[in-house]
Amino acid sequence: MKRVTSRILTLFIMTALCLSLVVAQEASAGQGDRDKLFGFAEALFAERDYYRAITEYKRFKYLYPVDVLVEKSDFRIGECYFKAGRRAEAIDFFNAFMRQYPAGALRPDALYLKGQAEKDQKRYTDAMTTFNELIRTGGVNYRDRALYAQALVLLAQQDWQSARESFATLPQESPLYPSAKLYSDGLGRMDGLPRKSPALAGTLAAVLPGAGHLYAERPRDALVSFLLNGSFIWAAVELFRNNNNVAGGIVAFFELGWYGGNIYSAIGSAHKYNKRIEDEYLQGLKDKSGISLYRDRTGSHYIMYSMMF
């Protein structure tokens, strides 16, 4: 009897050992699958294969709904939309993300990308509000970035003076300070750019068709305008001189269109000249500032900026 009991006990212990080994292996395999799945999604993200990455992040959420990485997966989905250029979807997604994780660690990053997406969508008021919220709630690490982003929003709105003031608010110890200083100083010199006066261009065009274009540095347009208007005016004058008043009236009517268009075109040319000068100047500032964002080791936070001078 004792022998039978001993055998049963041995058998029981061996079975328990085997079972625990199998369970441990299964558990280990599950952990491996989780890491592999998230890693695969991250690899797709790193390769900029954003749409497939979204699918994998969603798969991860479906398979591991209470995992600690679900918040990051959610954030990454919004980031994928942003980087894939689907700004409207990114905004909606980040709004939902912030409702779902009101105190989440990635909330400031979500706010930052949401603000950028709004700016890209030319929803400047929304972008300013979002960056204001980031300044209020994001802590010191995000304050400077949000201030800098707000200045860029003002720049996009061509509000040079406010942009300049906004850049000037960045503290000297901020890594963004050199770039902000460059922008601030550069914007201060905007008034000195060699611009053309639209009023003068229009006046010159009214006095002598083509002269406005010449002033706006468009010589071929000036020649076309001068010849067209000159031909029609000359034709109308000749027709009236020969008492061909009906034909003269028709030609004069068409000439009115050419003449008005010539003035409009000269004014527009001056505006386009100024815009080109400003754009080139701002492009130069942008190239000099050369801000780049990098991520931390986990890839979840934007932490560093580099500048080219």
Add this chain to the structure above:
Amino acid sequence: MPGRLLWLGVKGFRETIGAVDGDRCRMAPTCSAYSLQAIETHGFFMGILMTVDRLLHEMDEMELAPVVMVHGDARFSDPVSANDFWWNNAGQLDKQSFMSNLATQEP
């Protein structure tokens, strides 16, 4: 009403004379398409002024405008928004694509 008549006139030109004459405009949109858009957006008076402006400024614009591919042909991009931005707020926003890219760039 005058805007509608003018629009019909340009449309009629496009579908009759323009169709026979062929596609010779090197701008994008073509001058007649530009004219239709200008009339639709800004009405009779500004539509005429902008159409004349387009006909006058083609030569130098070809030196300055970005090149776009349209049906395999290289054209010079000159939309309505590039010529009304200085008085039309909606157009002004369209023209800010460059400055929208002033945001920080990611590596």
